[in-house]
Amino acid sequence: MNRQQKPDITQMVSPFLLVFILHASQIGEGILSFERQISKVAGYDSWISVLLTGLATTIIVILIWRIVSDNNDLIDVHSEVFGKVIGKSISFLFGLYFFSVAITVLRSYIEIIQIWLFRDLDVTLFLIILYLLILYIVLGGFRIVVGFAFFSVFITLFLAIFNYAAFSNGYIDNLLPILNSKWINIIKGIEPMTFGFLGIELILIYAPFIHRFKTGLKWAVIGNGLTTIFYLFSTLAMFVYYNIEQLQKITWPALQLWKVIDFPFVERFEFIGISLHFIAIIASSNLYFWAGTQCLHRISNISFKKIAILFSLIGVFSVFYINSFLMIEKLTTFISKFGVYLLFGYIPLLFILRTIVQGGVKNKHG
Amino acid sequence: MYIEGIANPDNVQTVIQRITDIEYDQIMDSSFIGQMISDNEQSPFPQLMDSERPDRVSSALIEGKVAIVCDGSPHVLTGPTTLVEFFAAYEDYFLTWHIATAFRIIRIFAVMFSVLMTPLYVAVLTYHYHIVPGDLLGTLISSRKDIPFPPILEVLILELTIELLREAGARLPTKIGQTIGIVGGIVIGTAAVEAGLTSNVLLILVALAALASFTTPIYRIGNTIRLLRFPFIILAQMWGGLIGVVIGVMFLVTHLLRLTSLGRPFTEPLFPPRWQDLKDAFVRLPFNLQGKRPIYTSSEDQNRINLNKTKPKKGKRK
Amino acid sequence: MVNFKKLLIFLLLLLFLTACIKTKILDDIELIMMFGYDWDASNEEYIGTAVSPMYGSSEESDLRENTEYMARAKTIQNINSKIDTQTANPIEIGKTLGILFGEKLVRHGIHDILLAINEDPNIGRGIHLAIARESAESLLKSTMITEGTLPRFIEKLLKNNAKTNVPDMNLHDFNYRFLGTGMDPFLPIIEATSSGIELNGIGFFKKDKMIYEIGYDQFFEFKILYTDCEDHTYQFDWEEKEQTIAISSISSKITKKWKNRNQVEIIVKINGTLTESKQLGIRSFKEKAKLEQAISQKLKEEGSKLITEFQELEIDL
Known part of the structure; x- marks a missing residue:
């Protein structure tokens, strides 16, 4: 079997950093707009959906720790379970999925920049410089990607502080009475919410890059918990500040909220918020890009650099294909659907299959 | 050794x-x-x-x-060595730790200020008039009213002047050098404002940024910091204000992450x-x-x- | 040397790849500080008035001068571009302090304008809205000596009164009440008088049309019923004793009790200081209790009068 040799020791990171990696890959464009989608389904009670999603994804994280053990990643598991050819082609699909997420995350954020800051932004040129940046980061290796993610987490935490404005100008009564909507709706709210938690599946790829991977489980769970708290805080803030009817009309509630934040030296905080949140977007896009490249690199033996350059070119040229708001919306919905099935369908399935296969192997030897 | x-x-x-x-x-x-x-x-x-x-x-x-x-x-x-070590003066160890800590934080703040202040000025004045507070708006507009240059040129001219003064001061003997610094700073600065070539708000910012860049205890990194702001100024103009500055910061952070020392x-x-x-x-x-x-x-x-x-x-x- | 070449290419790319964005240099744009919209019923057109300050070379001297631009069109965007034809620099609406609606317009309905305003990310959400008695145009064109520019004066007037006399109402709150179920928005009414500008009423909307208004006398009742207030003054006519007293620094707190599904009891607790009550001479607890009784009786009556009025007009608050 094509076993992966241990990655370069200088590229490995300590398990503690899983908190940051996980958080950075989960927080993307979604944090600015997810309230609209979940409140459509579950109303004021959809903060319960956030909690439930956090719980469900934690279970998936634990499953992932069962699937990949020391020093093997998704590609190994695939070829072990499905055999070489099918395993490789499934891994290939995964790689493509990671790339498309990386491209979509970036492109949909450029859409925000176009709407809020510069109507006449030249997207192609802008993408070229962004992919140069991404290449610069990704080619530095996993450690650099993680380092960037590490710093981006502080940015998102810093920005989250500014949601306090919602509580000082809002209507706390909005949240009452609790459990007004039906349980089935609350559970349905998990589906749109899961988009915000995507990023867990990346662990399958970067697992070998974590020192003492087995001990990392608690950090990953903490990271997932941090994301849950983060989303919960944001949801509560938006629900206190807006009412449901209003939320449906607003595409990016968080940005609208930042508009009312004024300081003596800065007004209209959303302009600073959008610029700073860009760091978080790049971090999350990076992680996906790195995972996609790593995935394809592992199955094809083409050098990491070549794949990365090829896909950044594809990323730049994708602008001709993804050229309207509707297209981006469609792509995002598709990816979020795919992500949900991947997380709650495929990963448990893989776990079961792997247990069966391993059991079979053991029996043969026994 | x-x-x-x-x-x-x-x-x-x-x-x-x-x-x-x-x-x-x-x-x-x-x-x-x-x-x-x-x-x-x-x-x-x-x-x-x-x-x-x-x-x-x-x-x-x-x-x-x-x-x-x-x-x-x-x-x-x-x-x-590490990056933060360059901002630690050895005198820090001679002072009690509270004071030393305060000085270190001031120094790091000064570095950020020095690198980012003028690019932010360019960014805000060129693209993001929204974020200027209402009370400051009048001051900024009236100070820039008669200036023929766009903010980017204005900033570049003034920054280059400051660099010139520093360079001239460094090449001359110490006594004359100091005089050049003071005379040049005051005379050229006031004259430029009076002549309507730069706005007085910018003059304050540039002077403060230059001052801040001299707080680094190691001369060599001080040079780096001083020159770093030029790419940032250009990025702020070309890449859409704050977004450009943020892209610059991202490149810088990545570069620092990629650096190693031995x-x-x-x-x-x-x-x-x-x-x-x-x-x-x-x-x-x-x-x-x-x-x-x-x-x-x-x-x-x-x-x-x-x-x-x-x-x-x-x-x-x- | 390969590395060096790469670096060079990279730097050149950085330099030459510009995003080609239109610049909005602060002193080369026409900053619109306040918009006023009116409705021209005969042509079914909006009349937009925009005020922008003229900045002189020094802050103090020329700041009071404003320029007004006016345009008529069926859509808001068109008004903006029509105004653009009258200005030296491109207009920018990002620093708008407030928007005034003419009386005719609010009777006609402001749904379309509101939609247009909310759509534009340039406009802040904390801006103040108000109704201009008669027309917004005449109010914005009035030349009176105010502190600061006229838009800034109006903004400060609204902001100041939002703390004391009327409940706070900015664009966000207006949207909140406009879109939420069981809520209707309201706006302060300002009027240009001979001596200046005064806030002399609150207009109540049903959906997007104004259908009812109250004057200064009812501000207090409305405010204490609507929200907790902190610093308010109330003038109380004690009919039994034929005396008028003032109560100042009032702070009130509301508690709502649902009696059953269709009935709610609003309990307002009021704390205040008696001033201008020398001639009354309250010396004992008994007299104080009597006064309190009288005041609460009066407020109750007026409050319920207000509420019945709203109920009849089907305005939700």
Whole structure:
């Protein structure tokens, strides 16, 4: 079997950093707009959906720790379970999925920049410089990607502080009475919410890059918990500040909220918020890009650099294909659907299959 | 030069290896070596600490670093080093820790201010009039009313003037140099505002930014900081104001993350995060909390306080 | 050397790849500080008035001068571009302090305008809205000596009164009440008088049309019923004793009790200081209790009158 040799020791990171990696890959464009989608389904009670999603994804994280053990990643598991050819082609699909997420995350954020800051932004040129940046980061290796993610987490935490404005100008009564909507709706709210938690599946790829991977489980769970708290805080803030009817009309509630934040030296905080949140977007896009490249690199033996350059070119040229708001919306919905099935369908399935296969192997030897 | 038993032999080996690999006919100063053996020659950041202070070098040796002394040069290189170390003045250790910590934070704030202030001015005035507070708007507009240049040119002209003054001051003998600085600063500044070439708001910002860039205790990184703001100013103009500045910051952060000093990460203790080493990074905690040597030197003897061991021997090598 | 070449290419790319974005240099744009919209019923058109300050070379001297631009069109965007034809620099609406609606317009309905305003990310959400008695145009064109520019004066007037006399109402709150179920928005009414500008009423909307208004006398009742207030003054006519007293620094707190599904009891607790009550001479607890009784009786009556009025007009608050 094509076993992966241990990655370069200088590229490995300590398990503690899983908190940051996980958080950075989960927080993307979604944090600015997810309230609209979940409140459509579950109303004021959809903060319960956030909690439930956090719980469900934690279970998936634990499953992932069962699937990949020391020093093997998704590609190994695939070829072990499905055999070489099918395993490789499934891994290939995964790689493509990671790339498309990386491209979509970036492109949909450029859409925000176009709407809020510069109507006449030249997207192609802008993408070229962004992919140069991404290449610069990704080619530095996993450690650099993680380092960037590490710093981006502080940015998102810093920005989250500014949601306090919602509580000082809002209507706390909005949240009452609790459990007004039906349980089935609350559970349905998990589906749109899961988009915000995507990023867990990346662990399958970067697992070998974590020192003492087995001990990392608690950090990953903490990271997932941090994301849950983060989303919960944001949801509560938006629900206190807006009412449901209003939320449906607003595409990016968080940005609208930042508009009312004024300081003596800065007004209209959303302009600073959008610029700073860009760091978080790049971090999350990076992680996906790195995972996609790593995935394809592992199955094809083409050098990491070549794949990365090829896909950044594809990323730049994708602008001709993804050229309207509707297209981006469609792509995002598709990816979020795919992500949900991947997380709650495929990963448990893989776990079961792997247990069966391993059991079979053991029996043969026994 | 290093202290056996404290310095990590790997570091020593790296330094010796790299120095032996140097092939050049003239080594005038230790900074030649510094440039030749640094991990990334293309980087504007110095990757080895450069000091002419014996106290700094001796404390670096005790921390487990390697020092490179060059014949005929007052400067001694020490390494491995980290980014934050460049912003730590040795006087910090002579003051009580609260005051030293406050000064360090002021210095780091000054660096950020120095790099980002003028680019932000360009960004805000060129693209983001929204974020200017209403009360400041009148002041800014009326101060810029009669100025023929766009903010980018205005900033570049003034920044270059400041650089000119600094350069002229540095080339002249000390006494005249100081005079040039003051006379040039006041006269040219006021004249430029009166003539309507620059706005007085900008003059204040540029002067403050220049002042802030001189707070760095190590001269070499001060140069880097001063020149760094030019790409930022250009990015702010070309890449859409704040977004451009943020892209610049991202490139800078990545660059710093990629840098290494003698193979050790340059941005430590921020990343990889080593909580242990934060004790002497942005803050300087009291001596009783400084019982360990910094992790990034991977010293053979981690404890600074240990009475059982025999005194380490000093070895001298070039 | 390969590395060096790469670096060079990279730097050149950085330099030459510009995003080609239109610049909005602060002193080369026409900053609109306040918009006023009116409705021209005969042509079914909006009349937009925009005020922008003229900045002189020094802040103090010329700041009071404003320029007004006016345009008529069927859509808001068109008004903006029509105004653009009258200005030296491109207009920018990002620093708008407030928007005034003419009386005719609010009777006609402001749904379309509101939609247009909310759509534009340039406009802040904390801006103040108000109704201009008669027309917004005449109010914005009035030349009176105010502190600061006229838009800034109006903004400060609204902001100041939002703390004391009327409940706070900015664009966000208006949207909140406009879109939420069981809520209807309201706006302060300002009027240009001979001596200046005064806030003399609150207009109540049903959906997007104004259908009812109250004057200054009812501000207090409305405010204490609507929200907790902190610093308010109330003038109380004690009919039994034929005396008028003032109560100042009033702070009130509301508690709502649902009696059953269709009935709610609003309990307002009021704390205040008696001033201008020398001639009354309250010396004992008994007299104080009597006064309190009288005041609460009066407020109750007026409050319920207000509420019945709203109920009849089907305005939700």
